[in-house]
Amino acid sequence: MYTCSLARLQNKIDTFKTFGDTGTGGITRLSLSQEALAAREEFVKRCKAMGMQVKTDDMANLYATLPGGEDLPGFVMGSHLDSVINGGNYDGVLGVLTAMEVAETIWTEKIRTRRPVTVMVWTNEEGSRFEPAMMSSGVVTGKFDKARALASTDGKGVRFEDALEASGYKGAAENRLGAQGYAGYFELHIEQGPVLEMENKDIGVVEGVVGMVNYTVTVKGVSDHAGTTPQKTRKDALYAASQLILLLWARLSKLDPELVFTTGKIHVSPNIHTVIPKLVEFSLDARHKDPNVIAQAVEVIRNLPETLSGCQISAAENWGRKTVLFDAGYVNAVEEAAKEAGYSYRRIYSGAGHDAQYVADILPATMIFVPSVGGHSHCVEEFTPTEACLNGANVMLNAILATDKL
């Protein structure tokens, strides 16, 4: 069994954390920003040093390829270099760095693979600068309209299309990831949750990405002066919204212990301390791998009371996604590689969305999770010890080498 290098992986992590360093232990590296372009430059430099052929497609996705011994479609390992605002040093970038480390191990150890091995960087996975998230994998796999993606603007009014042109990384559409040139796709990622850590597992063998629904719940009350309106005559939208949030928790908690649901965003109008709120809108995100449980959650949301504390209640679905199942053969290959290396592991579903879920539509694909300390993600506390990251790299390397023999 081949193993990657802890020292080399540490060096990669230490180097890439400087691109967008916020000085607080985390990074802000928005897609196609100067910080993200600096990270790309370092990626290209290191890949070229290994003699890899580097190309880009029309969405500026980067492909660095080690040749294979036979004329066969190749393997791709990919993730993203962009982060959320005040994000951490592992979400996305670790998938790129471990892929680079796998390639470097193949190159250093002179492993002769039958198939080419490509390390890939997806443009704009987070969607923090240009919406939507997973933009480029969405376009490349036909989920998103390219023209709409190009027209997406950031908070300063910059169009994604112009940022793409200015980046210097825009290439030809014919270079896109696809079923012709490629055999399959692996993506290593931190779990972004506490399950592996709580169960003391080294590796998450990812079977798929859970289905989800996203609703906006609207509560309409009446604004009046906080000092002059008797309590009994009020139609306070925030009071009613507080009741609704607790009601939703009570009802959704009864459905299934693995159902996760979140009110992460709330908008209150007019949001002035001396005015009774007239309007509250809050998000409700619910996820589960079983479509039946999602359907039950939707029933709960649709059957909210029409009025509560004098306020009008309504709920509108914003979007949903069905559960994505990864390729059984690739999932098994990851499991076998973990087993052979002697790592503890468990099968798991991803609760978060990843580029791999779109790739799964056009190629055999799967993911490998490594534990997130404290389950934290999208924050400066995001952390995974390099030894734990290395376990994941070793699993990816050996799953590829095993699949390459088939």
Next chain:
Amino acid sequence: MYTCSLARLQNKIDTFKTFGDTGTGGITRLSLSQEALAAREEFVKRCKAMGMQVKTDDMANLYATLPGGEDLPGFVMGSHLDSVINGGNYDGVLGVLTAMEVAETIWTEKIRTRRPVTVMVWTNEEGSRFEPAMMSSGVVTGKFDKARALASTDGKGVRFEDALEASGYKGAAENRLGAQGYAGYFELHIEQGPVLEMENKDIGVVEGVVGMVNYTVTVKGVSDHAGTTPQKTRKDALYAASQLILLLWARLSKLDPELVFTTGKIHVSPNIHTVIPKLVEFSLDARHKDPNVIAQAVEVIRNLPETLSGCQISAAENWGRKTVLFDAGYVNAVEEAAKEAGYSYRRIYSGAGHDAQYVADILPATMIFVPSVGGHSHCVEEFTPTEACLNGANVMLNAILATDKL
């Protein structure tokens, strides 16, 4: 008994509602904005047409005075011309327009008062552009530090001091309202609540302004990914905040039926639909005329649980004010004038703050309320029929004339 003119008052209301008209039935007329300056120009023009002497003080408060027959301190009727964003056509401006109408009646009817009668416009009562609210009455009565008021900036970074200079209305500090030149102060205002309407009363004889406390309650949880964090391991600050809001309502509702309390403002961080909220801060405003009830409300707030659903809870007092009692003689004069006119009335406390509460510290002062349809205020629905406004003007006129004879 003298009476004001319905037609003239209607003309004033119709004219002044054009200054800052939002086209939706309301106005946005922020302090010292072009819209507010246009309203001031109209005010000055109309007052000068009656031969009134117009002057301003160092906070750009406007004073338009009809002379009296004797060398005595004068009466002041005042309120403000500025509004909140998307405010209505009655809060503040009605106090100025009825005062102008009272002066116009005295002038037209050639009523010989012993004392001068001044109509006053306070600068920046709302505090919607420059914080704090009631800025100029606060400075003139020594509640606020003038230097801090001058340094207040609006959302575009404009200093209040610069807006004051640019307005053309900045005058001398020696022109300020004070105990030397003035005998007492009347302020007519809409109730901004539903009590007069519900009880079918024409006039509110305002005894004082209720005491209040304002707290910020902080709930600290932990941010994690909405899709990957099992429900049982979450420390969701918005869930805990929802529980707290209901707990506060339950406990405060038991204290006294006249206690009003409001959570009007909430801030959630990071406020993203896919992230469990880590921090929630919400306002709690509580008001009652009886300091003992306020003290009980403060006890409830101070005795919130220290932790709830895994989150840390704390509460900090932002400010408070004691109940302000208006001058008994002036309150009686208003009541007598209402009674003589045959209007229905009730004694009432103001739940909202008004410039009159600061003036009460330096001069005998009181207020007159007219009903608010639906109790609405600080919104485009704000409305009081002109007939009902006229009742208030008549009460103010006759209370002044009666007091003038003393």
